[in-house]
Structures are given as structure tokens and as C-alpha cells.
Amino acid sequence: xxxxxxxxxxxxxxxxxxxxxxxxxxxxxxxxxxxxxxxxxxxxxxxxxxxxxxxxxxxxxxxxxxxxxxxxxxxxxxxxxxxxxxxxxxxxxxxxxxxxxxxxxxxxxxxxxxxxxxxxxxxxxx
Amino acid sequence: xxxxxxxxxxxxxxxxxxxxxxxxxxxxxxxxxxxxxxxxxxxxxxxxxxxxxxxxxxxxxxxxxxxxxxxxxxxxxxxxxxxxxxxxxxxxxxxxxxxxxxxxxxxxxxxxxxxxxxxxxxxxxxxxxxxxxxxxxxxxxxxxxxxxxxxxxxxxxxxxxxxxxxxxxxxxxxxxxxxxxxxxxxxxxxxxxxxxxxxxxxxxxxxxxxxxxxxxxxxxxxxxxxxxxxxxxxxxxxxxxxxxxxxxxxxxxxxxxxxxxxxxxxxxxxxxxxxxxxxxxxxxxxxxxxxxxxxxxxxxxxxxxxxxxxxxxxxxxxxxxxxxxxxxxxxxxxxxxxxxxxxxxxxxxxxxxxxxxxxxxxxxxxxxxxxxxxxxx
Numbered sequence: 001x002x003x004x005x006x007x008x009x010x011x012x013x014x015x016x017x018x019x020x021x022x023x024x025x026x027x028x029x030x031x032x033x034x035x036x037x038x039x040x041x042x043x044x045x046x047x048x049x050x051x052x053x054x055x056x057x058x059x060x061x062x063x064x065x066x067x068x069x070x071x072x073x074x075x076x077x078x079x080x081x082x083x084x085x086x087x088x089x090x091x092x093x094x095x096x097x098x099x100x101x102x103x104x105x106x107x108x109x110x111x112x113x114x115x116x117x118x119x120x121x122x123x124x125x126x
Numbered sequence: 127x128x129x130x131x132x133x134x135x136x137x138x139x140x141x142x143x144x145x146x147x148x149x150x151x152x153x154x155x156x157x158x159x160x161x162x163x164x165x166x167x168x169x170x171x172x173x174x175x176x177x178x179x180x181x182x183x184x185x186x187x188x189x190x191x192x193x194x195x196x197x198x199x200x201x202x203x204x205x206x207x208x209x210x211x212x213x214x215x216x217x218x219x220x221x222x223x224x225x226x227x228x229x230x231x232x233x234x235x236x237x238x239x240x241x242x243x244x245x246x247x248x249x250x251x252x253x254x255x256x257x258x259x260x261x262x263x264x265x266x267x268x269x270x271x272x273x274x275x276x277x278x279x280x281x282x283x284x285x286x287x288x289x290x291x292x293x294x295x296x297x298x299x300x301x302x303x304x305x306x307x308x309x310x311x312x313x314x315x316x317x318x319x320x321x322x323x324x325x326x327x328x329x330x331x332x333x334x335x336x337x338x339x340x341x342x343x344x345x346x347x348x349x350x351x352x353x354x355x356x357x358x359x360x361x362x363x364x365x366x367x368x369x370x371x372x373x374x375x376x377x378x379x380x381x382x383x384x385x386x387x388x389x390x391x392x393x394x395x396x397x398x399x400x401x402x403x404x405x406x407x408x409x410x411x412x413x414x415x416x417x418x419x420x421x422x423x424x425x426x427x428x429x430x431x432x433x434x435x436x437x438x439x440x441x442x443x444x445x446x447x448x449x450x451x452x453x454x455x456x457x458x459x460x461x462x463x464x465x466x467x468x469x470x471x472x473x474x475x476x477x478x479x480x481x482x483x484x485x486x487x488x489x490x491x492x493x494x495x496x497x498x499x500x501x502x503x
Contacts, residue, residue, distance in 0.1 A: 005496075011499045011500050012499065042497075042500075044492050044496040045491055045493060045496075046491070046492070046493035046496075047493070051491065059489065059491065063486055063487055063490035063492055064497065067483075068500035068502060069500050069502045
């Protein structure tokens with residue numbers, strides 16, 4: 001997997017939304033290095049993010065679901081920002097993203113099916 | 127209304143070009159759909175996507191036919207664009223404008239749907255065949271088409287399908303309040319230092335600078351546009367010892383200093399020159415490539431406020447997130463960001479985003495430049 005912050009590739013397969021800042025992107029890049037490079041994960045955040053935490057991530061997800069032809073998202077957020085799945089679901093719902101199903105993957109990570117108006121997305125939250 | 131508005135112009139506040147279609151022009155084979163233009167347009171997209179080609183295609187409207195030289199670059203529009211892309215060498219090889227045609231062979235076609243009412247006079251025969259006399263018929267125009275043929279090195283201009291000669295084209299321009307010698311319909315500012323040297327020479331012409339001084343544009347350029355963005359206390363632009371200078375106040379002991387414009391920072395120099403040129407020429411359509419070059423965000427804000435305060439149609443290109451952010455602050459009226467994308471087959475497609483869209487995207491913690499590939503068009 002390639003993690004790209006800019007646009008140096010063709011269309012991305014999934015988007016990574018980082019709620020904590022640059023350190024997590026560096027960790028994600030290092031982890032992605034261990035996998036094959038056939039897929040591209042793009043982090044579409046600006047050079048200076050307007051904020052961190054679940055609110056900004058939920059806002060990003062809602063906007064992106066409206067605008068782009070990407071239906072897979074990886075949300076990485078500190079526990080302090082999302083203490084439980086319910087808290088995350090609530091915040092996403094505030095931004096018009098409804099969770100239709102949630103499958104626990106490991107402790108602290110979930111595979112969510114999300115819907116916003118008629119748009120659907122798969123979201124891995126960890 | 128500020129000094130930069132077109133007092134008394136017939137196309138006050140209207141977009142000159144509402145729609146542009148491009149076929150086989152420079153790196154663009156065709157557009158997936160014609161490019162709809164607002165009053166204030168910001169082009170974004172990757173390098174080589176065709177932003178400059180779009181600006182150049184719009185600039186052709188100034189006077190596509192040769193032998194007429196609009197200010198300020200001292201050559202015809204087509205020659206100017208061709209030479210920017212190595213056309214001098216092509217001319218020596220007998221391929222004068224082939225560099226403007228996609229793949230250097232065939233015919234480039236540019237179609238403009240006008241946003242304002244225009245008309246022209248076309249020669250026509252009056253009377254029966256035997257005693258026919260040549261007269262002129264006035265016709266209204268909704269669209270202009272320019273064709274550039276590489277093989278025959280030929281340019282053709284058609285208005286609603288009728289071929290126009292230079293005089294008819296000038297009559298069309300006049301109907302839109304443009305004058306090829308004094309006030310061209312469009313002004314193109316390329317990101318090219320040689321063009322800035324030509325602008326500087328043009329601004330320093332006696333007749334031009336006299337007008338600039340008389341109208342106070344030499345003061346407004348520094349006081350309204352530059353001063354808010356720099357530490358220096360500049361007061362005006364002037365000519366001293368045959369050099370364009372800015373007058374700078376330092377202290378009573380030191381007295382004023384006169385700094386050559388060439389000694390100023392690149393961003394300040396460019397903006398000063400463009401401001402005075404635009405105020406003088408009063409183009410109805412301003413085309414500015416890479417607006418952000420050498421400009422700090424404070425200078426960008428100053429420039430964008432000026433551009434937004436005028437009621438001319440503006441098309442700028444940028445790679446800068448500062449420009450995108452600043453337009454959401456300045457909020458020019460009828461403004462859209464045109465996100466350009468190109469297929470491997472060189473078909474350009476685009477999505478128009480409103481200021482609210484851009485603001486939402488930025489506030490959502492997303493960089494609009496980074497989602498271009500996945501944007502749904």
C-alpha cells in the first residue's frame with residue numbers, strides 16, 4: 001500500500017483521515033511500507049490542518065462522501081477523541097453520516113458501513 | 127464604485143465570455159464539455175493540465191487576426207502566444223503557428239459564447255446582381271469561432287458562422303467598448319519575466335505614464351495595493367533618470383529614497399506593474415497566469431481585493447492554497463473555482479466549485495488540490 005499526502009499518483013483507492021496530526025501519518029506510512037504497493041491510500045488534508053479530533057474527521061468524511069468517487073475510508077483517531085464506538089457514531093451522525101452496521105475488528109477498531117443521503121461508504125475506524 | 131470600474135462602459139459588470147470550447151489547441155485535444163465561465167474564475171489543476179492554454183485561448187479573443195498589434199506586448203496575439211512556446215524557431219521552419227495546434231498538425235478551433243450583446247458590420251451586396259453595390263449590414267453576434275490551421279498557416283474568424291475580416295472584427299470589438307489601441311477586450315499576464323520587462327517598458331511610455339499620473343494610479347498602486355502588504359512606506363511610483371521607481375519615505379533626516387522597481391521584491395514589482403497596466407488599459411477580461419508567484423498571502427489578499435472590486439471578468443490560475451483560502455475571505459461576486467483534470471487522451475474535463483464549496487472543503491480539513499483525481503464531475 002502507498003500512503004500519499006499529495007497528488008503524485010492517479011486516483012486513490014481509499015482516503016485516510018487522520019484526527020491526530022502528522023505523527024500518525026508518518027506511522028501509517030511506515031506500516032503501509034510492509035504491504036504490497038498495488039493500492040493507494042491518500043491523505044487529503046491540507047499542509048496545515050484546521051484542527052484535530054473527531055469533529056474535523058467527521059466533517060471531512062461528510063464533505064468527501066458528497067464530492068468524491070471514493071467509498072473506502074480509514075479514520076485514525078486517538079482514544080481521547082473517541083472513547084467509544086457510540087461516541088464516534090454520534091459525532092458522525094451530527095454531520096449527516098449514519099452508521100448502518102458496525103463490525104468489531106480488534107480491540108478499538110471497527111469496520112463501519114456508513115450512509116449519507118444516497119451515498120454509501122466503508123469506514124475503518126481505529 | 128472604485129476607480130477600477132468601467133464607468134460608462136457598455137459591458138459594465140458582465141462576463142465577456144460565458145462559455146469557451148476548445149478543440150485541438152495546444153495540449154488540449156478537446157473539452158469533455160464547454161467551459162462555463164463566471165465573472166470571477168480561479169483555475170486549479172495539476173501542472174500541464176491546460177490552465178495556461180485556457181487563458182491563452184481566451185486571450186485570442188483580443189484580436190486573433192494577424193497584422194494588428196494590441197498593447198502591451200508589441201506583437202500580434204497569435205505571434206505572442208506562439209513565441210512564448212518556441213514559435214520563433216517554428217517560424218524559421220515555415221510553421222508559424224503550428225505550435226498552437228494539438229500535435230502540431232491539423233486545425234485548432236476555439237469557440238466563445240459571448241456573455242454580452244455584441245454586433246458588427248459585415249460587407250454585403252446591395253441591389254440586384256447587375257447593379258450591386260457594396261454596403262454594410264449590421265448584425266448581432268452571440269458567438270465567435272477562431273480556427274488556426276497548421277498546414278496552411280491560416281487563421282479564420284467566424285461570427286455565428288460568418289467569416290469576419292479584420293475591419294469587421296474591430297467593429298465587433300468596438301461594439302463591446304473595446305479599442306485595439308487603447309483598451310483591448312482582454313489582457314493576458316503570463317508567468318514570464320520577459321513579459322514583465324515588456325509591461326515595464328510599456329508603462330514607462332510618455333503617453334501611458336502621463337495618464338497613470340494624471341489619474342492617480344501611480345499613487346493608488348502603492349498606497350492601496352502594496353502598502354498594506356509591506357513594511358516600507360512607499361508613496362508613489364515615478365520615473366527618475368529614465369527608470370521606473372517607487373518613492374519611499376524613511377525619516378526626516380534621510381529624506382525620501384527612490385528605489386528602482388527592478389530592485390524591489392519580485393512580487394511587489396509584478397503587482398505594481400500589472401496594477402498600473404490594468405488601470406490604464408481597462409481590459410474587460412483580465413487573464414492572469416499563476417497569480418500567486420512571489421506573493422506573500424498578505425499581498426495576495428490585497429491583489430484579490432483589488433481584482434474583486436473591479437467589475438471586469440477575471441480568470442486567474444493558481445496552485446496556491448493561499449489563493450483558495452483568500453477568495454473565501456474576499457468573496458468576489460459570481461466567483462467559481464474551476465477544477466481542471468485531463469484524461470490520458472488529452473480530453474480536459476472540469477468541475478466548478480462555488481466559494482461555499484471551497485470554504486466547506488477547507489473547513490472540513492480537506493485540501494481541494496488533493497482530491498482533484500477523485501472528484502465527481
